Amino acid sequence: MGLFIVSVDHAEHGLGAVAAAAEQVKGLGLSLTDAPEVRGAMVLSTCNRVLVLAELAGGLEDPESLLRGLLRRHGAIALAESTSVLSDDDAVWRVFRIASGLESMVTGEREIAGQLKRALADARRDNTASYLVAHLVEEALRTSRKVEVGTGLSAQGRTVVAIGLDLVARRVELAGARVLVMGTGSYAGASCAQLRSRGVAEILVHSASGRADGFARRHEVSAVAQEDLPGVLAGVDLVVTCRGNGTPALTSELARTALRERARNLQVGPLVALDLAVSGDVEEPSPAGLCVIGLENIRDAVPDSAAAEQGRAEQIVADGVRELAVDLERRRLSPAVVALRDVLSDLVATELDRLPAEGEIPVGKAAQALRRLAASMAHIPAARARIASEQGLGDRWLNSLTDVLGIDVEVDAPFLDLAAVEATAEAACPVTGLRIDDLAPDSSTNLVGQGVEESPKHLKPKDLTTVMKESR
Numbered sequence: 085m086g087l088f089i090v091s092v093d094h095a096e097h098g099l100g101a102v103a104a105a106a107e108q109v110k111g112l113g114l115s116l117t118d119a120p121e122v123r124g125a126m127v128l129s130t131c132n133r134v135l136v137l138a139e140l141a142g143g144l145e146d147p148e149s150l151l152r153g154l155l156r157r158h159g160a161i162a163l164a165e166s167t168s169v170l171s172d173d174d175a176v177w178r179v180f181r182i183a184s185g186l187e188s189m190v191t192g193e194r195e196i197a198g199q200l201k202r203a204l205a206d207a208r209r210d211n212t213a214s215y216l217v218a219h220l221v222e223e224a225l226r227t228s229r230k231v232e233v234g235t236g237l238s239a240q241g242r243t244v245v246a247i248g249l250d251l252v253a254r255r256v257e258l259a260g261a262r263v264l265v266m267g268t269g270s271y272a273g274a275s276c277a278q279l280r281s282r283g284v285a286e287i288l289v290h291s292a293s294g295r296a297d298g299f300a301r302r303h304e305v306s307a308v309a310q311e312d313l314p315g316v317l318a319g320v321d322l323v324v325t326c327r328g329n330g331t332p333a334l335t336s337e338l339a340r341t342a343l344r345e346r347a348r349n350l351q352v353g354p355l356v357a358l359d360l361a362v363s364g365d366v367e368e369p370s371p372a373g374l375c376v377i378g379l380e381n382i383r384d385a386v387p388d389s390a391a392a393e394q395g396r397a398e399q400i401v402a403d404g405v406r407e408l409a410v411d412l413e414r415r416r417l418s419p420a421v422v423a424l425r426d427v428l429s430d431l432v433a434t435e436l437d438r439l440p441a442e443g444e445i446p447v448g449k450a451a452q453a454l455r456r457l458a459a460s461m462a463h464i465p466a467a468r469a470r471i472a473s474e475q476g477l478g479d480r481w482l483n484s485l486t487d488v489l490g491i492d493v494e495v496d497a498p499f500l501d502l503a504a505v506e507a508t509a510e511a512a513c514p515v516t517g518l519r520i521d522d523l524a525p526d527s528s529t530n531l532v533g534q535g536v537e538e539s540p541k542h543l544k545p546k547d548l549t550t551v552m553k554e555s556r
Contacts, residue, residue: 086123086140087216088151089175091168093133094189099379103363105134105162112136113212115158121150124214126207126221128182130199131244131271131362131379132189136163137179137221139214147171176220176408180401183224184231189383190244191394192237195274197228220408227404231397245274248358248382249282252322255375256356259283261321264308266290266333268299271326271360276303279324288316292333314338317355318345324358325365332367339366343373431460465489 092105106129116125116138123139136155140147148169155164170178178187183200185192204221207213213221231237249258261284265272268291276287287305289296296307308316317323317338327333334357343355354375359366366376435453439445465485472481478495485491 086142086144086147087172087175087220088138088140088147089135089168089170089178090138090151090155090163090166091133091135091178092162092166093135093168093187094131094379094383095187096168097166099131099362099383101162102132102134105129105160105166106362108158108160108162109134109136112155112158112160113207114210116154117212119154121147122154124207124217125212126203126217128200128203129362130196131360132187132196133182134163135182136160137175137217139216176405177401179220180224180227180405183221183228184397184401185228185237186394186397186401189379190247190386192231192235192397193243194228194232195243195245195271197225197232201225219412223404223408223411227401230404231400234400235393235397237393237397243274243278244360244379244382245271245278247385248360248377249275249278251377251381251385252356252358253282255354256321258322260285262286262288262319263322263324264288264290264316264320265305266323266325266365267327267361268293268295269326272299272324273303275324275326275358275360276305288320290316292327314341315345317342318349318351320355322356322358324360326360327365333361333365334367336367336369336371339374340371343371346373427464428461431457434460 092101094102109127109129112127113125116122116136121141121144123141125136125138128135128137138151140151144150148171151169152164155161181187183197185194185196188196200221204213204218208218252258258279259282263279263284263286265275265279265287266289268289272289276289279287287303288308289300289303289305290308290310290313291299292310299305300307317334318341323334325333339355339357346355354373356375356377357366357370359376359378362379364378366374366378370376435457438456439449439453469478469481472478482493482495485493
């Protein structure tokens, strides 16, 4: 297929490598598809991994090196130097497992499905998603929904946000708390839903990009203006940072200002920040009095999944991969099916052209036309049967007849092994009847020189030309 995945993920490379890779992929899909060898590309960047899914043209001498070179040229060095490169079948399996949450930091989490869907939407918007890339991701997402319904993995509610808030709850009483969310992306929406389910009293949202008002209306929370941010930050119990654009949402200076205000207001306890950004939204080093819970802490707190539920999910993924394989195989064969229909249509058209343009057709004429049509349709298979019999491929022809036309015919076993006969015939000289084995030196030829004439059976290879001339 020419399908490749290059990735940097939390399990193999660590979150630091994921963060480094995430900073290098802006505009990568467009950059890759500018190369004529790349038919399609999609980039997925999450807190768990950064991944490039690319379809390359067939017949390339070293497609992996080509892809690494294109990544390096764009500046995606972390991906270009990644040890995780998969192709074709392995790439398909990886996409299905990722979509179903089986490769996530939290097994079975559903956030990845939304992130994958948005990555495909971005690729389609930029016109970088080829048919194969898009179809693969769509089928993987369809399978992920089956995993959600058919297993209890997602029903356990274990997501990155949920486990992060579990850690926060050890320090902050969430029921009745005031929370500031910094960011308006997918994690911000998931955070608001989780916070509301845990009984927080008020959720406020801030966005440096100016999208806070629209987000606040959609999620029924309150927007915070830039000038009000220090005062609001000083009065909340928890701040959730999930902007993830490479620059800190909560700077050290802003945190110190808020902490000084909290001290003046005699607020007890540290200010807790839940940092959900892979690149880190809380500037380091954080000042004293600010407690930061990041993705490393969340990963260490992830509980094991039930083996039975994971096994069921793996089976659903396997079924999904098989369905995709069958669908792609049908599409691969469809040109042959179309060609078959065209051949049959041409045969029918030829017979129709022979019939009178107007008036009734006698039964005899119609029967003759149908017999000619049947003979024409049988001509090519019959000719192939003759060729197959000449080449010792009769059984293969019979199997094709069954597979294509559904015709099962019981025939006798071959009387002679044609392949063996052909092998014997090819090994003998058509003029002398000598075989290659006859031309090999034999110890019994030591009688030459003792008055016994050398027989043709013991001729050496250099004498074969002379014998053939004499036999003429």
